[in-house]
Amino acid sequence: MEMEADVLIVGTGIAGMYSALNLREDLKIVMITKSNVEECNTYLAQGGISTARNEDDYDIYIEDTLKAGTYKNDIEAVKVLVEESIENINKLVSLGVKFDMDGENFDYTREGAHRVNRIVHCSDKTGQKVFEVLLDNVKSKKNINIIENACLLDLITSDNKCCGGIVRIDNEIVQINSKITILASGGIGGLFKNSTNQRTLTGDGISIAIKNDVEVVHMDYIQFHPTALYEGNSKDKRFLITESLRGEGAYLLNNEGDRFVDELLPRDVVAKAILEEERRTNSEYVFLDITHKPKDFIINRFPLIYNECKKRGIDITKDKIPVTPAQHYFMGGIKVDTDSKTSMNNLFACGEVSCTGVHGSNRLASNSLLEGLVFSNRAAECINRSIDDIDCAKGKINIKMVQDCDKYNKHIIVEEIIKARGDMKNELVGC
Structure with a gap:
């Protein structure tokens, strides 16, 4: 079975949803999720979303992010994150997110390693509230189709060009041909015995990227939440x-x-x-x-x-x-530039599956949802400008080659984690 799309988005967390909403409405968009739409880490996020309070806060916010990341961050990516934070928070408000307010201003709170209160929130259900608003907006778009219980097994590629994905939908193998593919499939927490993550998040996007020679970096950057x-x-x-x-x-x-x-x-x-x-x-x-x-x-x-x-x-x-x-968050992943482009043409990666370099070796509190917003928006803007020039021929797949992808993909990511962090072998499921 085959399906056609202009853009295939893998994942329905904040990065996947927000990229879809910022793509042109004349594009046919197919979104797939491994289980149901709510089973993503966005839905679990409690604390809030960091944002610069104003331009005077830029330098302090940048320094807080660098210091938390032990100065292993990509400074250009950090500047993008901070300087584009306010506009993306305001865009969420325009979409219908009701952050807690203190009069006419946001009721900013503070978390670890922030020198000032700069985190907007919806009580302690920020991720859930943001997710619900994004999902409602996505459902209102006639050009976006969400398919649940659809597991990405592999990419369709040709000469370092991504032409879509091979997906299992209700035990049927489906070839989704697309001009652009966005991986927004989340992190690796489901591989760990003790994690705050959804159990279905097992690094599928990263393992599939590795299998297809897409560049990944910093597989040792694994964060544990203290509480x-x-x-x-x-x-x-x-x-x-x-x-x-x-x-x-x-x-x-x-x-x-x-x-x-x-x-x-x-x-x-x-x-x-x-x-x-x-x-x-x-x-x-x-x-x-x-x-x-x-x-x-x-x-x-x-x-x-x-x-x-x-x-x-x-x-x-x-x-x-x-x-x-x-275990709480993965700062490594698929290497991307500030437009979320990977090393493979026509393949983008956003959110925790990607490594923008913005977090360094230790993420600053509440920068995760902001990263998903800022860099998925930049991906969408880049795609809007360039997709009309893409003529991606249909790839061919070998059905027998993808039948056992689940086990093989998990083996790939587990081996990479052990190679990078042998000290965590006993923390991994099945090891």
Whole structure:
């Protein structure tokens, strides 16, 4: 079976949705997602979206991003992220996102390694609220077709040119021919035993890129979030306790009731301090304590965390929250330029699957959703300018070659992670 599209988008998170909305409406767009549309990390994001408050904040924001990334960032990409942040936040507002307000201004909050409050949010459900608005807008477009339960197995290529994708839809192999393909398929958290990510996110886009000789970089840049809810040996994704709790004044305490680290240091520093404290006290967790804040403030500011913890027998207005680090984000991935172009012609990559270089070796809090916005928008603008000049002949596929792609793709990404970070072998599922 074959399908035709001007643009094939793999993934329905913020990067995939936002790129689709910024593409021309005369283009036929097919979006595919491995499971259902909501099963993406965007939907899970709690804390918010970073943005420059104004032009005076540019230099400070750039420096905060570089410092958190241990100065291994691509400085040009960081400048793009910061200088185009405000316009993309305003575009979300125009699409219908209702961020929390303080009068006529955004109610900015703060997270680790930010020197000022510059994070916009929708209580502690920012990702969900943004996702719902983007999905509603996508569904209103007659030129965009979303196909669920559609797994990308491989790219269709010819002479370093991408001509579409080979997709399994309800156990049928479908060849989707397209002038442009955008990989927005997310990160690698589903490969880890302990991760805050959706379990379906197993690095498919990255493994398929590697298989097709598309350049990838920094496979060792794996971030652990300091504060995932401790739930013993649960095999489910870990429930994230957003960094915004610490931004609003929550304390990290050891089992002796003492603070042991500056809660607003970069994530890698805080996560390391927690693991060291756990080893020192022979414990599997530490505590996050916000009980000194007013009850109404806690419930209204963090309704998701309050309700989810309450289901687990923890009242965060009275009880300390047991937390421990868990895999959270991948800063490496498919190498792209500032227009999200990969090393293969007609192939773009946006969001966590890509490596813009903006995060360096450690992502600054709440820069992930912003990266998805800024660079997927730039990808769309680039495609809008160039797609009319693309004449991509249909590629041919060998059905027998793609039947076992699932296992092969997973093998590729796991081997690459182990090669880059052998110290994480025991953290990976099946290893």
